[in-house]
Amino acid sequence: MVNPRHIFDEEIRRLRTDLLRMGTLAREAVDKSIKALVNRDSSLAEEVIVGDDIIDKMDLDIEMKCMELIARQQPMARDLRVIGTILKTITDLERIADHAVDIAKIVKILADQPPLKPFIDIPKMCEISLSMLDDALKAFVNEDTELARKMCERDDLVDALYDQVFRELLTYMMEDPKAVVRALYLIFIARFLERVADHATNVGERVVYMITGVLKELNV
Amino acid sequence: MNNKLKIKISVRNLNIYYGKFLAIKNITLDIPERSITAVIGPSGCGKSTFLRALNRMNELLPDVKTEGEVSIDGRNIYSPDVDLVKLRRNVGMVFQRPNPFPKSIFENVAFGLRIQGIRDRERIEETVELSLRRAALWDEVKDKLYKSALELSGGQQQRLCIARALAVQPQVILMDEPASALDPIATLRIEDLMRELKEEYTIVIVTHNMQQAARVSDFTAFFLTDEDRAGMLIEYGNTSDIFTMPKDPRTEGYITGRYG
Ligand SMILES: Nc1ncnc2c1ncn2[C@@H]1O[C@H](COP(=O)(O)OP(=O)(O)OP(=O)(O)O)[C@@H](O)[C@H]1O
Ligand SMILES: [Mg+2]
Secondary structure, eight states: OOOTTHHHHHHHHHHHHHHHHHHHHHHHHHHHHHHHHHTTOHHHHHHHHHHHHHHHHHHHHHHHHHHHHHHHHOOOHHHHHHHHHHHHHHHHHHHHHHHHHHHHHHHHHHTTSOOOSOOSHHHHHHHHHHHHHHHHHHHHHHTOHHHHHHHHHTHHHHHHHHHHHHHHHHHHHHHOGGGHHHHHHHHHHHHHHHHHHHHHHHHHHHHHHHHHSOOOOSOO | OOTTSOEEEEEEEEEEEETTEEEEEEEEEEEESSSEEEEEOSTTSSHHHHHHHTTTGGGGSTTEEEEEEEEETTEETTSTTOOHHHHHHHEEEEOSSOOOOSSBHHHHHHHHHHHTTOOOHHHHHHHHHHHHHHTTOHHHHTTOTTSBGGGSOHHHHHHHHHHHHHHTOOSEEEEESTTTTSOHHHHHHHHHHHHHHTTTOEEEEEOSOHHHHHHHOSEEEEEEEOTTSOEEEEEEEEHHHHHHSOSSHHHHHHHTTOOO
């Protein structure tokens, strides 16, 4: 028997693909912003800033499509949870991309100033945060609650690194007043990465909700 | 389910046969008082049969056999000493197809009162008006109360039948697709009415309209037929759970429109 919901299923499939595309763009934006920081590459930073328009547009498009599906198809049960998850997740992805822009803007400012210190922990924070986001998106595609739960646990690592970066940069500031502005900007960047990990955690929580129907915080 | 609620209707191992055909099989569930319970499921899964079992309406059909127990307020309505007239007054019914009597609008609503031997003209008029108002029909018929009920539109006839059921002040109201002939606004009015009525009554509604079940009911029972076409209870629970996270994949399949 033909699935009487095949057109709706097709729309959901398309939405899921759109969400993944948006997720990929958001993770690339963060990745590029930190590469731009490390390589003092202002033009790459500019690319991140300009590219954000596409992500903002995807956010609105996906939201409108979800609203239309709710209005016209009256999704229930799992369908409803999938659409609810997509609606919430695009907000997290949009924020992640915004943080990439925040970082890129700082990169452009820092480009005119001498480097403060070699980057070690900030790229590490970036790597872990993005691995969390990658796993959250993978968990969404493969409907893998285990992966979603595990990735959320890594939020603690990012938090710990943030504390470390913060303390270290604080010492720089106390030792040398001329370092204050640069150190502050780097603290902001670490803070933005810490937020990226939080948003990735939100995505993981939504994925678990989508699959199980149980909504709870996975890392408090 | 919330076990603090008082149970109004308790169904135990209910089987109903039409001749040799087993139409519903081993249904066991408790319906809480002063709440709305929706019964959903595909056509032919025994929803109407189940509903009619709650006031022994099936017995009006030829060759029906009922096994098991249905208790209302703890009393088995299938025990031999039950007064059927009283039972059906207590458990009113609104049918899938509106079935007004070929009499005036007024007489349709007054009918149950007259059967009860009520003669007080004023009291009858009051009750008729109140019932028509509660069924959201009063404004449309107040100027033609003595015209034939058969001149009303389908949706108006359905609301008339609801008014007729309300007039005798039952404790339980069974509604079989009460909104299938109504326009969307009248449908919402009936749903509003149901919510108001559940303050005093226990309501069981059969509906094909899932959104309606989701909007109006507190509890939802999902029926499905087995390979012998006998209707079974698949899942029963809080409406909000059934429509956001059903436990049984068959319920999921049905309410997301992928059953079959
Ligand atoms: N009077 C009857 N005599 C014989 N079989 C009947 C009778 N009424 C119903 N049935 C059969 O019993 C089964 C259940 O019927 P019922 O009317 O209870 O289903 P339903 O769930 O209310 O369907 P619908 O949604 O179409 O109203 C069906 O297979 C039907 O054909
Ligand atoms: Mg029926």
